[in-house]
Amino acid sequence: MKRSLLGFLLVLLLALPASAQDHLATALTGLGDGFGQTAEAVERLGALGDPRAIPLLRALQDGTLRRTPAGTVLLPDDTDAMTGAKADAAGAEGVRINNRVRQVLRGALGRLQLVSPDAVERLAAAEAVFRTPGLENVPLLQAALARETVPRIRAQLELALAASQLRADDPAGKRDAIARLGTAATTEARALLIEARIVNPELATAINVSIAAIEQRLQLRRIAETLFQGLSLGSVLLLAALGLAVTFGVMGVINMAHGEFVMLGAYATFMVQELCRGIPWLAPWALPLAVPAAFLLTAAAGALLERGLIRHLYGRPLETLLMTFGVGMILQQAVRLAFGAQNREVISPAWMQGTLLLPGGIAVTQNRLWIIVFGIAVLLVVVAAIRFTRFGLEMRAVVQNRRIAATMGIRTGRVDAMTFAFGSGLAGLAGVALSQIDNVSPNLGTGYIIDSFMVVVFGGVGSLAGTLVGALTLGVVNKMLEPYAGAVLAKVFVLVAIMLFIQRRPRGLFALKGRAAES
Amino acid sequence: MSATTPLLTRRLALAGLGAALAAPAFRPSFAQAAPIKIGVLHSLSGTMAISETALRDTVLMMVEWANSRGGVLGRRLEAVVVDPASNWPLFAEKARELLQVHKVDVTFGCWTSVSRKSVLPVFEELNGLLFYPVQYEGEEESKNIFYTGAAPNQQAIPAVEYLMSEDGGAARRIALLGTDYVYPRTTNRILRGFLNSKGITNADIMEEYTPFGHSDWQGIVARVKRFAGEGKKTAIVSTINGDANVPFYRELGNQGIKAEDIPCVAFSVGEEELAGIDTKPLVGHLAAWNYFMSSPGAANTEFKQLWQAYIKNPKRVTNDPMEATYTGFRMWMQAAAKAGTTAVDAVTPALIGQKLMAPCGYEEEMLPNHHLSKPVLIGEVEANGQFNIVWKTPNAVKAENWSPFIPENANRRR
Numbered sequence: 001m002k003r004s005l006l007g008f009l010l011v012l013l014l015a016l017p018a019s020a021q022d023h024l025a026t027a028l029t030g031l032g033d034g035f036g037q038t039a040e041a042v043e044r045l046g047a048l049g050d051p052r053a054i055p056l057l058r059a060l061q062d063g064t065l066r067r068t069p070a071g072t073v074l075l076p077d078d079t080d081a082m083t084g085a086k087a088d089a090a091g092a093e094g095v096r097i098n099n100r101v102r103q104v105l106r107g108a109l110g111r112l113q114l115v116s117p118d119a120v121e122r123l124a125a126a127e128a129v130f131r132t133p134g135l136e137n138v139p140l141l142q143a144a145l146a147r148e149t150v151p152r153i154r155a156q157l158e159l160a161l162a163a164s165q166l167r168a169d170d171p172a173g174k175r176d177a178i179a180r181l182g183t184a185a186t187t188e189a190r191a192l193l194i195e196a197r198i199v200n201p202e203l204a205t206a207i208n209v210s211i212a213a214i215e216q217r218l219q220l221r222r223i224a225e226t227l228f229q230g231l232s233l234g235s236v237l238l239l240a241a242l243g244l245a246v247t248f249g250v251m252g253v254i255n256m257a258h259g260e261f262v263m264l265g266a267y268a269t270f271m272v273q274e275l276c277r278g279i280p281w282l283a284p285w286a287l288p289l290a291v292p293a294a295f296l297l298t299a300a301a302g303a304l305l306e307r308g309l310i311r312h313l314y315g316r317p318l319e320t321l322l323m324t325f326g327v328g329m330i331l332q333q334a335v336r337l338a339f340g341a342q343n344r345e346v347i348s349p350a351w352m353q354g355t356l357l358l359p360g361g362i363a364v365t366q367n368r369l370w371i372i373v374f375g376i377a378v379l380l381v382v383v384a385a386i387r388f389t390r391f392g393l394e395m396r397a398v399v400q401n402r403r404i405a406a407t408m409g410i411r412t413g414r415v416d417a418m419t420f421a422f423g424s425g426l427a428g429l430a431g432v433a434l435s436q437i438d439n440v441s442p443n444l445g446t447g448y449i450i451d452s453f454m455v456v457v458f459g460g461v462g463s464l465a466g467t468l469v470g471a472l473t474l475g476v477v478n479k480m481l482e483p484y485a486g487a488v489l490a491k492v493f494v495l496v497a498i499m500l501f502i503q504r505r506p507r508g509l510f511a512l513k514g515r516a517a518e519s
Numbered sequence: 520m521s522a523t524t525p526l527l528t529r530r531l532a533l534a535g536l537g538a539a540l541a542a543p544a545f546r547p548s549f550a551q552a553a554p555i556k557i558g559v560l561h562s563l564s565g566t567m568a569i570s571e572t573a574l575r576d577t578v579l580m581m582v583e584w585a586n587s588r589g590g591v592l593g594r595r596l597e598a599v600v601v602d603p604a605s606n607w608p609l610f611a612e613k614a615r616e617l618l619q620v621h622k623v624d625v626t627f628g629c630w631t632s633v634s635r636k637s638v639l640p641v642f643e644e645l646n647g648l649l650f651y652p653v654q655y656e657g658e659e660e661s662k663n664i665f666y667t668g669a670a671p672n673q674q675a676i677p678a679v680e681y682l683m684s685e686d687g688g689a690a691r692r693i694a695l696l697g698t699d700y701v702y703p704r705t706t707n708r709i710l711r712g713f714l715n716s717k718g719i720t721n722a723d724i725m726e727e728y729t730p731f732g733h734s735d736w737q738g739i740v741a742r743v744k745r746f747a748g749e750g751k752k753t754a755i756v757s758t759i760n761g762d763a764n765v766p767f768y769r770e771l772g773n774q775g776i777k778a779e780d781i782p783c784v785a786f787s788v789g790e791e792e793l794a795g796i797d798t799k800p801l802v803g804h805l806a807a808w809n810y811f812m813s814s815p816g817a818a819n820t821e822f823k824q825l826w827q828a829y830i831k832n833p834k835r836v837t838n839d840p841m842e843a844t845y846t847g848f849r850m851w852m853q854a855a856a857k858a859g860t861t862a863v864d865a866v867t868p869a870l871i872g873q874k875l876m877a878p879c880g881y882e883e884e885m886l887p888n889h890h891l892s893k894p895v896l897i898g899e900v901e902a903n904g905q906f907n908i909v910w911k912t913p914n915a916v917k918a919e920n921w922s923p924f925i926p927e928n929a930n931r932r933r
Contacts, residue, residue: 035686035909063902098899098909099803100686103779131780187748194750222745229737236735333564341568343762347797348769355775365773368737437769438734439762443565447732482738487729488699 023048024082031060032067032095039104046108047136056081057109061102066092107132114144114157123153130160131188137164159184166196175206182210185217185361217361224362226479232368234475235375236437238468239430240448241455242382245467246423247302249456250399253310253420254321257328258452259445261298261424265431266440267335268294270344287349287432294428302424306417328445336442346435371433378429379468385422386464395419399462458498460508469509474498554597555590555861557582558617560628560638560649565605566732569762570840571630573791574652575600577841578627580829581848591855599623607637614638618645624861625650625851627844631760632656632702639664648863650851652843654786654808656705657920658928663863665870666890667847668840669809670918671709675756677895678784678807679710681910682754683717687805687897688782690754692723694743696767699728703758706786710756712924723751733763736770744774747781755783764788765796771804778803778899789838793904801900809879809893810842811906816880823878836904837878843891846877850885881915890918 027044030037042060045053055075059065064076069091073081080087097105110128113121126144129137141161148154162177178196181189190211197207240262247255269290276286305327313320352367386392397405398415406412431444438444451474459470474494481490505511559578561571582596590596599621603610610629617623618641625648629635632655642649642663654669681687693714697703707726714724725746727739747753759767764785771783784805790812812823822845827833854869855861870885877883881894892915898906921928 096907096909098686098907099688099778099782099805102803103688106779187745191748191750198750218745225741226738229741232737233735336564336568341563341572342791342794343569343765345794345796353800354773363774365737365770367773437766439569439765441569441762443568443732447734479738483742486727487733487735487739491730 023050024053027053028073028082031073035096035098035101038095038097039101042101042104042108046104046111049112051112054109054112057105057112060095060097061105061109063094063097065095067095068092103132107134111137111140114140115147119150119153122148122150123156126153126156126160130156130163133160133163133167133192135164135167137161138168159189163189163192166192174200174203178203178206178210182213185214185221187218190214190218221360221362224360225364226483227476228362228364228368230476230479231372231472232475233479234472235372236430236433237451237455237475238375238471239371239378239433240427241452241459241467241471242378242464243423243426243428243430244452244456245459245462245464246382246426247420248453249462249464249467250395251416251419251423252317254317254324255310255423256321256325256449257305257331258324258424258427259447259449260328260331261302261427261445262431262434262448263335263442263445264298264301264331265294265428266346266435266438266444267339267344267431268297268428269432269435270339270346270440273346284349287352287436290432290435291429294432295425298428298431299421299425302427303417303421305424306420310420311413311416332442332445339442341442344440346440348436352436367436371436374429374433378426379464382426383464391415391418391422454495454498457502458508460510460512462512463508463510466508466510552592552594554595555592555855556621556623557596557598558621558623558626558628559598559600560603560610560613560617560626561630562605562634563600563602566761567605567630570760570787570791573838574627574630574840574844576830577826577844578848580826581845583829584825585848585852591852592859592861603634607631607633610634610637611641614641614647614649615645618642618647624648624863625866627652627848629653630840631700632705633700635659635664636701646863648851648866650844650847652840652847654839656702656709657922658705658925660888660920662867662889664889665847665850665885666918666920667843667850669893669895670890670920671706671922672919673809673893673895673916674786674807675706675710676713676924677912677916678786678805678897679713679756681805681807681897682756682782682784686910688754688779689752690782691719691751692725692747692749692753693719694725694727694746694753694755695758696727696729696739696743696755697758698733698760698763699730700760702760703728706758707756709922709924712922712926716924729759729763731761731763734766736767737774740767740770740774740776743781744776753781755781757783757785758787759785760787762792764792768796768801768804772797772800778805784897789840790836790904790906791838791841793900794836796904798900798904799902802902804900805897805909806900806906807895807897808839808906809896810839810877811879811896811898811908812837813898813905813908814879814896816878818876819878819880821878842878846875846883846891849875883915886917888918888920890920891915892917 027048028041031041032038042057045057056065059075066074068074072087074087074089074092075081078086078089106128110125113125114129116122116125129141141157141164145154145157145161148157158180162180165173165177168174181193193207193211197204244258247253272290272293273286276282309323310320313323348367352370354366355363356366356369357363386395394410394415397410398412402412434444455470455474456467459466478490478494481493485493557578559575561575562568563572563575579598582598585591585596599617601613601617603613617626627650629638629651630653635651639661643661647663649664650667651664652667654674657670682690695707695710697707711724743755782805784807786807788806789808823837826837827835850870850873853873854866858865858869871887873885874882879894883891883893885891894915895912896908897910898908901907921931
């Protein structure tokens with residue numbers, strides 16, 4: 001059976017030069033007349049099995065296929081799709097497609113590319129055919145399975161075959177298909193089975209067994225994904241709060257302009273991207289380059305703010321709060337005047353787009369994964385800077401006892417400026433990360449200032465470990481509540497819980513002990 | 520093309536000659552009468568600035584345009600711009616300032632329904648005149664407000680009907696995602712009533728709300744994916760407003776939700792909002808409006824040229840609320856000319872029945888319920904950030920501001 005089919009396909013291929021033109025011509029009628037007719041034409045092209053339809057369908061998918069007023073269909077290089085000859089492109093207009101055509105296109109291209117020499121194309125084709133099940137796919141898939149050697153593609157082909165066999169009249173094949181789909185762990189497979197249950201009530205028990213097996217796998221995956229989402233939110237909170245853990249936690253300055261420093265970091269990322277845009281070899285490195293740029297820019301802004309204003313207000317927390325709040329508003333409006341109120345687009349590099357499949361089919365989005373990695377890296381840098389550098393030593397000394405530190409020859413004013421600049425620079429780093437997941441707009445920072453203070457206070461003022469644990473706890477708890485309470489209520493619950501917690505333990509999770517902490 | 524070129528130049532030459540002759544005559548007439556004051560009440564800062572700044576510019580453009588054509592009733596127009604800063608109570612204060620301190624003749628303003636609800640009592644108390652240019656949830660009528668955006672039957676309901684049609688993918692399960700305020704909640708209530716009337720049960724409807732400026736969409740998008748995996752074709756109806764749309768669409772792209780599988784139709788996302796997003800992963804997702812920048816026709820070409828010349832940027836986009844502002848402004852000019860005064864009590868009756876060939880390519884009419892008749896267009900996002908119009912009504916649809924799908928409206932006279 002399989003061999004004869006392959007033979008048939010070969011004959012078809014060999015016979016092409018003679019009859020291909022009229023085959024294609026009949027199949028092409030109606031292409032571009034309306035979305036319905038275009039979809040039908042695509043379906044016919046996919047059923048032909050003529051590999052020459054592939055460039056045509058690809059062009060249609062990319063929106064580069066055109067049609068002349070006379071009805072000739074043109075490929076992007078101005079050649080006639082039927083004859084391959086150069087054609088007159090005068091007055092040609094693009095053939096437009098909609099979602100219905102796109103859906104049919106995916107199936108047609110998938111069917112044609114099942115025998116492609118390129119493994120990546122074959123896998124994509126198997127997935128596409130899986131999503132567009134139909135009886136006509138069964139022989140094609142069986143032929144493809146007979147030739148396929150790559151295990152991953154085989155598995156996908158078998159799933160696609162099972163999806164198509166569900167529609168067949170053969171009861172044994174259907175049972176096989178149900179069992180096969182039961183080994184999958186995707187919501188798509190479950191959806192197919194649920195649909196099949198409505199049409200085949202006599203197979204309901206077998207279908208239910210398969211659905212239960214899928215559900216069990218999905219359940220585990222759901223837990224893993226929720227955990228990842230929580231870690232991701234936690235890492236964002238951690239990044240936003242780290243700078244504050246230094247300026248507020250260590251120095252005790254209530255800096256309401258912290259959010260605006262985050263925003264400045266995001267705009268620094270945008271500016272680096274624009275600078276790199278003109279230089280092709282540099283463009284992919286824009287984001288890594290933005291990391292030092294954002295740090296330096298916001299650190300400089302922080303040093304300026306500390307030396308210029310904050311140092312005159314030490315020991316007057318209320319005035320500091322109001323003053324930094326005002327500075328925040330000035331920064332916001334300044335950026336709005338310089339860059340406009342519109343959001344700026346920071347392009348994600350290719351390695352930060354899309355989804356990564358971890359073992360077990362756990363899908364994690366790349367940008368979030370990188371932000372978690374970045375958050376950990378920044379935390380390690382901060383710990384190292386405080387523990388092992390001279391700057392860290394001086395900083396700790398000034399915090400513990402300013403006057404004795406001064407008598408030991410430490411220039412406390414300079415250390416204050418450096419510490420504040422360091423904290424502000426960390427806010428800038430958070431801005432680089434946030435430019436990848438949030439809007440780069442003048443009011444970017446306002447959304448994070450409350451959360452950052454929440455993390456620092458909850459974790460324990462002055463404790464980096466507290467900031468880490470606080471951020472991750474808040475992230476995971478928030479994401480676990482969200483499916484039940486919704487995004488708005490989940491946040492309310494978390495806030496209430498923190499208020500109650502602070503009532504019981506005013507110094508947060510990791511309270512500092514000792515005389516310095518008491519003062 | 521070659522045949523029309525000389526004609527165009529002749530017309531241009533005539534226009535230039537006319538302008539040259541008329542210019543000296545205009546100036547003295549401007550100098551004699553006090554200018555007509557046009558209030559502009561749009562947020563220039565805060566979360567709505569992304570959408571509303573372009574509307575301020577549109578009103579300023581229209582003021583300049585009207586002045587270049589001799590003003591209204593021979594008087595010069597003068598814009599008074601205030602910034603309510605996306606702060607809803609501040610909208611009411613600024614409206615009062617416009618009416619009492621600046622004594623404006625007409626105001627163009629507001630985007631969110633919550634801001635409109637905040638200024639409505641002020642306009643009624645001081646008998647002002649407000650043109651509101653954005654699609655909204657209906658359920659409102661005021662003698663002092665003219666609504667030039669769409670009512671639910673001119674946007675939300677046709678869009679969902681399209682999703683349920685063969686061409687739209689025959690969706691039978693709908694996820695309603697929105698920002699948490701009056702417009703999305705009321706619209707979704709109307710849509711739920713409509714879906715129930717079409718045989719879609721509440722088990723097949725998912726509803727979620729997020730705050731303004733929400734940025735962490737991973738959980739919600741994952742839940743929509745799961746919801747879609749329970750059999751039946753699923754679609755998303757988004758009433759998400761403001762800049763929360765950018766991370767939402769980014770998450771849709773990153774989680775690989777393709778328009779072929781789960782199409783998402785948005786009611787508050789236009790060309791201006793898409794300007795900040797990489798639209799390649801979003802090709803095929805939909806928006807329902809009454810105007811797209813890609814609408815064909817001479818009226819639209821003229822509108823786009825006017826805008827790009829005014830803003831001095833040949834790449835700036837136009838969008839639906841801008842078109843509604845333009846249409847409202849021109850209808851107000853026509854009505855003021857008809858009434859012979861800018862007094863609110865005289866202009867209001869003169870506005871009813873005003874007609875204009877709008878940039879959307881259809882003739883729109885101001886109806887007695889202070890709403891417009893408008894066509895409904897559905898467009899798919901293209902890779903260049905424009906919309907490919909895939910469905911449109913043959914004629915302009917009359918606005919129903921009181922929805923029949925809300926039970927309390929059953930006794931209301933329509």
